[in-house]
Amino acid sequence: MLNRGDFDYICRLVQERSAIVLEAGKEYLVELRLKPLLRDCGVADMGAFVERLRSDRSGTLQRQVVEAMTTNETSFFRDIHPFETLRRQILPELLRLRAGERALNVWCGAASSGQEIYSLAMLLREHFPELLGWRVRLLATDISREMILRCREGRYSQLEVNRGLPAAMLVKYFERVDMDWRLKETIRQMVEFREMNLAASWPGLPTMDLILLRNVLIYFDEATKRAILGRVHGALRGDGYLLLGGSETTLNLDARFDQVRLDRTLCYRVRGGDGGGRI
Incomplete structure (x- = not known):
């Protein structure tokens, strides 16, 4: 589960990097979007993932998080x-x-x-x-x-x-x-x-x-x-x-x-x- 402190940190990170605002109540969306990154990092839960994210000096993982949270669903000839x-x-x-x-x-x-x-x-x-x-x-x-x-x-x-x-x-x-x-x-x-x-x-x-x-x-x-x-x-x-x-x-x-x-x-x-x- 994503606790409030970790959720707020991810929200700040995404807003600082992209200006996109993640509102309260979107914790489920954050967890869903970041689940593939947890697997890639080999960590079992969101707490361990955010701990690694906070210590990401290269910025690579932070960029991947922002990209995961800013990718929106689309389709061909959407809203025809x-x-x-x-x-x-x-x-x-x-x-x-x-x-x-x-x-x-x-x-x-x-x-x-x-x-x-x-x-x-x-x-x-x-x-x-x-x-x-x-x-x-x-x-x-x-x-x-x-x-x-x-x-x-x-x-x-x-x-x-x-x-x-x-x-x-x-x-x-x-x-x-x-x-x-x-x-x-x-x-x-x-x-x-x-x-x-x-x-x-x-x-x-x-x-x-x-x-x-x-x-x-x-x-x-x-x-x-x-x-x-x-x-x-x-x-x-x-x-x-x-x-x-x-x-x-x-x-x-x-x-x-x-x-x-x-x-x-x-x-x-x-x-x-x-x-x-x-x-």
Whole structure:
């Protein structure tokens, strides 16, 4: 069992390293997420594990704990409505607006295991063949080094591809590798993955036409949400789009965004169209 002192220590560690807040009552989640690390360390209980964690001078175990606690569940084409809105309205508009430049920049700020950005890559390849002649940059970032490495591999279990991925896309864009499925190179090479902490500085991030920051703000305190949205405002082109999770909003956090409903999806745009500066 995880006692209060050890739980508080892990909460402080995670918040200091990632700005993510673990609330009281999440002890069960902490134990569940850290159980594989206990096995790797060869310790029998949480008390012994936290004792080793406190004495971790190299920082390796601390980093592994933060990564374990900041990895969030995802799936292909999660909450399908935003992807339908992207296909029907947002992407056609962005292609029209960028026809002169023939360039499109998209950023997924919480890559997790990669399904969201790869879903978008398949959607672009499937429905917008004209982009083959464009400079398309799909960037996905995550705080977890382990997740970034996994994303680059593009390999998923049968259970993962069964969740949300149309069978036709599985056949068309994946190949079987042992008991798993791996995205074909034509899709993998469309995406650039980079390790990045949303709560820290964002070096080298270009201005974006579309930013996906879905189901991640909910893990931060209000001050961190405001700081992240402030940097998003600087990274989003004035006529670009920001997509958040269904339970997330910019309201009462940053007044420089307008909320726009397209079909069944809430999107956010820079108020006045003057938010296209760099961070």
